[in-house]
Amino acid sequence: MNLILNYIFIMVILGASIGQMLSRDWRWNIGFLGTQYLSMFWFVQAIWPFNLAVIKLISGVIVCLALATSQKSSASFANPETSWPQGYLFRILAAALIVLATLAITSPTSNWLGIDNPLGTWASLLLMGIGLLQLGITIQPLRVIIALLTLISGFEIMYAFVESSALVAAMLVLINLGLSLVGTYLLSVENMEKIK
Amino acid sequence: MSAPAIWIILPFIIGIILWFIPNERLVTWFGIGFSILLAIAVWILPIEIPISIGNWSIKISATMRILGRQLILTSMDQPLLIFFYLTLCFWVVSSTIAGVKDKLIPYGFLILSLLISALAVEPFLYAALLIEIAVLVSIPLLKPPYTPPGRGLMRFLTFQTIAMPFILFSGWLLTGISTGPEELSLISHAAIFLALGFVFLLAIFPFNTWIPLLIDEAQPMSVAFIFWIFPTIGLLFGLYFLDNYSWIRESNYLPSILRSSGLLMIVTGGIWAAFQKNIKRILGYAVIMETGYSLLALSINGAIGIDLFIGLLIPRTLALFLWALALSIILRNISSAQFSSIKGLGRKYPFSATVSILSLFSLTGVPLLAGFPIHQSLWEQIGLISFTGAIWYAIASIGLFMGGIRSMAVLVASSNERFAIIESWPQRILLSIGVLTLLFLGIFPQWIAPFISRLPFIFNHLGR
Numbered sequence: 001m002n003l004i005l006n007y008i009f010i011m012v013i014l015g016a017s018i019g020q021m022l023s024r025d026w027r028w029n030i031g032f033l034g035t036q037y038l039s040m041f042w043f044v045q046a047i048w049p050f051n052l053a054v055i056k057l058i059s060g061v062i063v064c065l066a067l068a069t070s071q072k073s074s075a076s077f078a079n080p081e082t083s084w085p086q087g088y089l090f091r092i093l094a095a096a097l098i099v100l101a102t103l104a105i106t107s108p109t110s111n112w113l114g115i116d117n118p119l120g121t122w123a124s125l126l127l128m129g130i131g132l133l134q135l136g137i138t139i140q141p142l143r144v145i146i147a148l149l150t151l152i153s154g155f156e157i158m159y160a161f162v163e164s165s166a167l168v169a170a171m172l173v174l175i176n177l178g179l180s181l182v183g184t185y186l187l188s189v190e191n192m193e194k195i196k
Numbered sequence: 197m198s199a200p201a202i203w204i205i206l207p208f209i210i211g212i213i214l215w216f217i218p219n220e221r222l223v224t225w226f227g228i229g230f231s232i233l234l235a236i237a238v239w240i241l242p243i244e245i246p247i248s249i250g251n252w253s254i255k256i257s258a259t260m261r262i263l264g265r266q267l268i269l270t271s272m273d274q275p276l277l278i279f280f281y282l283t284l285c286f287w288v289v290s291s292t293i294a295g296v297k298d299k300l301i302p303y304g305f306l307i308l309s310l311l312i313s314a315l316a317v318e319p320f321l322y323a324a325l326l327i328e329i330a331v332l333v334s335i336p337l338l339k340p341p342y343t344p345p346g347r348g349l350m351r352f353l354t355f356q357t358i359a360m361p362f363i364l365f366s367g368w369l370l371t372g373i374s375t376g377p378e379e380l381s382l383i384s385h386a387a388i389f390l391a392l393g394f395v396f397l398l399a400i401f402p403f404n405t406w407i408p409l410l411i412d413e414a415q416p417m418s419v420a421f422i423f424w425i426f427p428t429i430g431l432l433f434g435l436y437f438l439d440n441y442s443w444i445r446e447s448n449y450l451p452s453i454l455r456s457s458g459l460l461m462i463v464t465g466g467i468w469a470a471f472q473k474n475i476k477r478i479l480g481y482a483v484i485m486e487t488g489y490s491l492l493a494l495s496i497n498g499a500i501g502i503d504l505f506i507g508l509l510i511p512r513t514l515a516l517f518l519w520a521l522a523l524s525i526i527l528r529n530i531s532s533a534q535f536s537s538i539k540g541l542g543r544k545y546p547f548s549a550t551v552s553i554l555s556l557f558s559l560t561g562v563p564l565l566a567g568f569p570i571h572q573s574l575w576e577q578i579g580l581i582s583f584t585g586a587i588w589y590a591i592a593s594i595g596l597f598m599g600g601i602r603s604m605a606v607l608v609a610s611s612n613e614r615f616a617i618i619e620s621w622p623q624r625i626l627l628s629i630g631v632l633t634l635l636f637l638g639i640f641p642q643w644i645a646p647f648i649s650r651l652p653f654i655f656n657h658l659g660r
Contacts, residue, residue: 112385128361135354144350148357155361162368167263171325175360178332182353185336186345 002046006119009039013123014099017130020150021091026071026142033146034064036127040153043120044160052169056156059173063149063180067142070184094137098129115161127154145183149176199243200260200267203277204313207234211305224292227301231285238277243270266318275650276432277312283424283513284308290517291417293622294524300418303337306330307421311429320436321367324360327397327429331356334422338414348409355396355403356426362393370441383443390437390444391453398430398487401460408468408480412533416476420520423483424513431490431505432654438494439655454495455581459588461488466595475526475552475606476533478599479519482559485596486512489574492589496577502658504574506651510644511558511566511637518630519555522548525623526607535602540611542604544618547627549607556600558634560593566637 016035023029037060045053102125110121131151138144156172210230217223241247246255260267269277284304291300310330314323331353338349366389369382396403411419438445465485472478486508493504523533525548530537542549554565561571571593579586619627637644652658 132358135358139347139350141345141350144354148354151358152361155365159361159364159368167265167322168325168364170263171322171329175325175328175332178329179357182332182335186339186349 005042006046006117009042010119010123010126013039013126017126017150018092018095018099020130020146021095021134022088027068029142029146030064030068030071033067033149034060036150036153037061037064039123040127040157043117043123043157046117046120047160048164048169052164052166053160055169055173059176060153063176066177066180066184067145067187070187071142094133095130098133099126102126102129113158113162115158117161120157120161124154124157127151127157129154141186142183145179145186148179152176152179197254198257198260198267199269199273200313200316202237202241202256203234203269203281204267204309204316205260207305207312208309211302211309214305215299215302220297223299223301224288227288227305228285228292230305231281231288235278235281235285238274238281243274245271265322267313267316268318269312269316272653273316275647276315276654278647279509279513279651280308280312283517286513287417287421287424287517290521290626291524293620293626294417294521295528296415296417296524300337300415300421303333304421306333307337307425311425314429315432315436319367320433320440321364321370323433323436324363324367324393327426327433328357328360331426334426337418338410338422340415343413346409346413348406348411348413351406352410352422355399355406359393359396362389362396366390366393387444387447394430394434398427398434399484400457400487400491401464401484404461404484404487407484408477411476411480411483412474416479416520416523416527417517420479420516423480424516427483427487427490428509431487431494435494435502435505435655435658439658442657445657451495451497451581454491455578455585458488458491458495459585459592461485461491462592463588463595466592468595469599470595470602472599473535474533475535475538475603476523478556478596478603479516479523481599482519482556482596483516485592486516486559488592489571492578492585493574496581499652500577502652502655503648504570504577506648507570507573509651510648511570514566514630514633514637515555515558518551518627518634519559521630522552522555522627525619526552535606539606539609542607543611543615546615546617547619547624549604551627551630553600553604553607554631554634556596556603558638560597560600562597564635564638566634566641568638569641 012035016032016039020029020032023032037057040060041053041057044056102122106118106122106125109115109125110118113121115121127150131147131154134143134147134150138147152172152175159168207230210226214223214226217226241256243256243258246253258268258270287304288301307330310326310333314326314330317323317326335349335353338352339345366386369386369389372382394400399407407423444450462485465481465488469478469481469485472481489508490505493501493508495501496504526538526541526545527533558565558567561567561575575586575589578589617624
């Protein structure tokens with residue numbers, strides 16, 4: 001049963017990551033981010049005590065809500081960067097490369113770290129890869145913040161396999177919340193500028 | 197009572213309280229007062245030695261426990277704490293005199309206390325998390341109100357955040373390593389992760405592009421604080437790794453890696469500074485070069501490398517803040533820092549123009565200025581190891597020097613401006629004191645020698 005759920009959640013992460021790349025509406029982006037947090041919780045709760053793992057889910061929900069409240073309802077990524085190709089095809093190909101690359105290194109990474117859940121390793125690498133890819137092709141504050149949160153989510157899954165310190169978990173939660181606050185601050189300032 | 201409670205928790209609480217005080221003048225006076233008090237307290241209060249006051253006897257313990265972890269500040273850390281709090285005071289005074297209106301002072305206290313806790317935490321790998329929290333706290337400091345976030349700010353946030361997972365993960369790997377040869381592959385992986393973490397954290401080439409961008413986007417005094425505290429703490433954090441892990445410290449490759457990275461940073465910074473047409477960006481390139489000089493100092497084996505690294509701290513701090521103060525005054529009513537916009541402004545701001553040029557020259561290592569003695573020693577030591585390295589060092593210094601000469605030519609160029617000093621008296625006085633200090637430290641470097649000589653004792657193995 002767990003294995004089936006693992007497969008389901010890895011598909012959810014895959015869909016959310018690619019959706020993250022393709023979406024140009026902040027509602028979808030934040031929705032995908034929330035889905036990523038749900039999947040992260042699933043993989044972490046398999047290793048950590050449920051009480052500790054659920055903190056990640058709760059912090060994820062708070063992060064998404066904080067980011068959502070900072071957005072105007074009419075806002076969108078209508079003004080994309082000009083330095084990179086912005087078409088769907090480019091983004092799908094770039095995401096596909098990340099998917100393949102992370103899939104290829106999942107097994108050696110699991111062996112090296114002694115992780116007995118390769119799907120968890122793939123989920124972690126995939127999130128980190130997609131986060132890095134997004135960071136490389138955008139400077140829009142909301143996208144950057146979501147990319148950083150995605151990157152950290154991936155890292156948190158992998159780190160949960162090797163370290164179960166409650167203090168580290170608490171500080172990582174603090175960093176997630178801090179990043180969302182920074183995002184809220186940057187976006188509110190940007191919105192104020194637009195209003196001016 | 198414990199030392200971390202006084203010099204970490206208390207400043208953090210002060211920072212929060214100051215943030216809620218609406219009166220800026222009051223915040224300034226409290227900021228100056230508290231930073232001086234904290235510096236004096238470090239000076240006079242012994243750690244782990246009972247003090248008798250009448251019938252009372254109190255002892256400030258070095259350790260404080262938080263959630264099973266420890267914050268430790270020993271008597272060996274006292275010179276470093278004095279340096280940090282006096283510099284904070286200098287920054288508060290400079291920011292006030294520069295006329296900076298935003299809530300800089302509370303953020304200064306918060307960031308400094310978080311970063312001191314990063315140096316004090318045991319196990320020290322938690323420092324990566326504390327540094328990341330300090331990065332997040334510093335964003336409002338770097339983001340002026342009513343302006344959209346710029347490319348430099350986003351890159352700063354991104355690169356500093358990417359550093360954290362690398363360092364945390366390398367920390368996990370390091371805990372599993374003993375010095376036996378059977379863990380060779382683990383050692384190489386840990387070294388790669390650690391190196392990547394520090395490349396991002398210290399803005400080492402090529403991940404330093406945010407530095408010149410950031411200074412172009414934000415208030416010079418705010419950026420100067422970030423340019424001072426993050427590299428200083430990052431480098432000290434790196435030294436803790438060297439101090440704790442003998443296999444890194446004794447690696448044959450480390451000196452050449454540090455030397456190559458350092459030379460690359462100073463040469464690229466110097467060349468870009470030479471051709472730069474934006475006076476703020478020249479400061480950014482000088483900051484890149486300063487990290488490079490620190491890496492060069494650390495590439496020198498033995499006590500002399502650590503002495504040179506620590507010797508760079510005070511002249512750098514002084515020059516950096518004076519330069520930022522001068523730029524804040526010159527650029528206060530100008531939207532652009534391009535040479536075309538500041539042409540002839542030395543006639544209106546002679547004190548600021550003089551200080552900005554002398555600070556730049558001090559960072560270059562021009563004789564009679566604060567940076568000269570230490571740069572001369574560093575250059576000599578690099579020359580003993582690698583003649584080519586010394587040549588590149590000279591090229592880099594000439595590059596920054598050229599940037600200074602060009603800035604000077606622009607500031608004193610003839611323009612429609614009449615010669616009329618419009619700097620306020622407090623600005624003139626502080627800038628004059630700054631120039632005198634730059635000269636005194638250049639002519640009498642032995643003045644700060646007793647203070648600097650105590651700093652290497654924060655390490656158990658390095659510099660011994």
